[in-house]
Amino acid sequence: MFLNQFLLLSAALFAIGVYGVLARRNGVLVLMSIELILNAVNINLVAFAAFGNSLAGEVFTLFVIAIAAAEVGVGLAMVLLLYRNARNIDLSRIDLMRG
């Protein structure tokens, strides 16, 4: 197996995640796209760990997974708060702080 096949797959997933973050307006879907991006990073880290015969990449992947869990918890709490206050989670309609 080549290293590049994993890296290119992860680059494609990252790009799809970026598209999701920018194009979707549903707050939950934006959070899911961020998870996609984090997963692309994880694949990169594990592939480099296998490439360099080192475990540091795997350890950092575990850290990323833990931090992603924390991020989803706080993010969904914010989306729920948004829903309670504004009665919708359409991010393009949340323009309270627009100049």
Next chain:
Amino acid sequence: MSRPFLLAALAEFDRLDGGEVLVAQNIAFAVVAVTMLVSAVRMVTTRNVVHAALYLVIVLAGAAGLFILLGAEFVGVTQVLVYIGAIVVLFLFGIMLTKGSFGDDDGVEGEQRLMAGLVGALVLCVTGGALIDTFGGAELSRAEPSLTADVSDMIFSQYIVPFEAVSVLLLAALIGAVVVARKD
């Protein structure tokens, strides 16, 4: 040629030589990769939010398969436990609690979608070009799967400070989520 790790045990039973195992690994990678890409594209384009969450499950499971293919067993199992087991359930709860606010996400403006697609394509082109340029013929060389005991040794010796920091961060996120979502 590097000795393949995942199917090495199988090779002794099936009398596959190294090259055939490598072919099997590449076929497995191709299947997983195509599934992941299709699911990811469907996830960011589907109108039904619940379907998007289910497509996310497929992508996460594919990533777990890739981790196991790369010999990172513990990371793969953790991926299944934490992501598919916990985070996706959290997402489904979030979708259900905000249901009716959006219905289906069909009001995406064409211009915004076009610009987002442009940015995504640019990201893919730049990173892909750089990767092909840098790691053109690099082969994966690990001879055997990494042991969970080694991973834990590393976490609890060299990376003990980040580990404790992550523990405190999880506690902070827990309290923060409760405070933010509390009703009053």
